[in-house]
Amino acid sequence: MPLMTTTLPNGLTVMLKEIHTAPIISHWVWYRVGSRDEIPGITGVSHWVEHMQFKGTPRFPAGVLDKAISRTGGTWNAFTYLDWTTFFETMPADQIQLALELEADRMVNSAFDPQEVASERTVVISERQGNENEPTFQLAEEVQAAAFRVHPYHHEVIGDLADLQTMTRDDLYRHYRTYYIPNNAVLAIAGDFQAEAMLQRVQEIYGSIPAGEEPPRRIRPEPPQRGERRVTVEGPGETTFLQVAYHAPNATHPDFFPLLAADSLLSGPTNLNLFSNGLTNKTSRLYRALVDAEYAVNVGGVLHPTIDPYLYTLHAIVHPRRTATETLQVMDDEIARLQDAPPNADELQRALKQARALFAYGSESISNQAFWMGYASMFADYGWYEHFLDRLAAVTPDDVQRVAQTYLRPQNRVVGVYLPTGGAGA
Numbered sequence: 001m002p003l004m005t006t007t008l009p010n011g012l013t014v015m016l017k018e019i020h021t022a023p024i025i026s027h028w029v030w031y032r033v034g035s036r037d038e039i040p041g042i043t044g045v046s047h048w049v050e051h052m053q054f055k056g057t058p059r060f061p062a063g064v065l066d067k068a069i070s071r072t073g074g075t076w077n078a079f080t081y082l083d084w085t086t087f088f089e090t091m092p093a094d095q096i097q098l099a100l101e102l103e104a105d106r107m108v109n110s111a112f113d114p115q116e117v118a119s120e121r122t123v124v125i126s127e128r129q130g131n132e133n134e135p136t137f138q139l140a141e142e143v144q145a146a147a148f149r150v151h152p153y154h155h156e157v158i159g160d161l162a163d164l165q166t167m168t169r170d171d172l173y174r175h176y177r178t179y180y181i182p183n184n185a186v187l188a189i190a191g192d193f194q195a196e197a198m199l200q201r202v203q204e205i206y207g208s209i210p211a212g213e214e215p216p217r218r219i220r221p222e223p224p225q226r227g228e229r230r231v232t233v234e235g236p237g238e239t240t241f242l243q244v245a246y247h248a249p250n251a252t253h254p255d256f257f258p259l260l261a262a263d264s265l266l267s268g269p270t271n272l273n274l275f276s277n278g279l280t281n282k283t284s285r286l287y288r289a290l291v292d293a294e295y296a297v298n299v300g301g302v303l304h305p306t307i308d309p310y311l312y313t314l315h316a317i318v319h320p321r322r323t324a325t326e327t328l329q330v331m332d333d334e335i336a337r338l339q340d341a342p343p344n345a346d347e348l349q350r351a352l353k354q355a356r357a358l359f360a361y362g363s364e365s366i367s368n369q370a371f372w373m374g375y376a377s378m379f380a381d382y383g384w385y386e387h388f389l390d391r392l393a394a395v396t397p398d399d400v401q402r403v404a405q406t407y408l409r410p411q412n413r414v415v416g417v418y419l420p421t422g423g424a425g426a
Helices: 045-052 064-071 093-108 114-132 135-147 161-166 169-179 195-206 256-267 285-291 324-340 345-361 366-379 382-386 388-393 397-407
Strands: 003-007 013-018 024-031 075-080 085-092 185-191 229-235 241-248 296-303 310-318 413-420
Touching (some): 045 075, 045 085, 045 114, 093 195, 114 161, 114 169, 135 310, 185 195, 241 324, 241 397, 256 310, 256 324, 256 345, 256 388, 310 324, 345 397
Parallel strands (some): 013 185, 229 413
Antiparallel strands (some): 024 085, 024 185, 241 310
């Protein structure tokens, strides 16, 4: 179905897509704010503000919202990432007025009650400490910190414990008032409605919200990495984990799609839709070389689209009878094979077919359609999504070899190993 896109006088971008396959509407509000917009002292503030948005407004007090959504048969949630924060409701079409009104209301009227802030501090710190019990989180945090010494992608989305312990209610509220404004947001709605009528409702509900000042962007470009970096994490457990992170281009760079194809070939396709399931990667080169040959118990890769250059990460659970060094050597041998010779056309087409299938599965529902409308707008524009398959199909074997030679070099990566010390735990 065609997409209607407009911008209200207050700067809110509105994207509407009619889908009449079921009496459902999915309503998403995307804010251009994430851990990329944080500085030392307030790392994790975006994620914490997301939590506070569920603590109510004078019109919709805490506890009322969840009951109201549930009574309609709807679902709702929110997520914070590197470049964005999003809130969504998927509801019966005749109940969507509630979603429109509650999101417009908490765009401007969230209370940030000091007692609620104190209570949520405990929740967020507990979430952080729970993550620290996971070897994979510990390892990922060290690898990310080693990969980015300047750029704010340096820290995890949840933030550093020191900041979570010292941030104030005023820090949170200032962040909220700075970034949760209509001219920093995209409203994406898909489902069973008439676009013109829905646009009128949106204008009535969101149109009176005043625009804010253009939010600051404290972006510090990461300088080129000039040699391989290695980190080791030791902790309880019996399992060794390996993570290899290569600096990778951002979503709008011409090399992003060739690298996405290389990922599909090496480790199986990355699921770009964060809310849908993946596919088996048992035919990928690294699975055959590592898992089938018992160098690893599992292997995978991930390349997320981002505003600024981020990471292409390969991760493996090392086989109990192997060392991380042995597993890394086999991984490197497979990468070298791709650098030395382009894949044959048939193998590449099989890998691209898997990537296309995964993309299709992550686009088929009404909620997924609304997701993509806003998600693509966070790091590019909706055309990025519309032309995804064409750009993937245009990738050649030589393109794959070239990006493997360009990006998958030891000098461009961080190698992280989690070494178990035995005992209770992971």
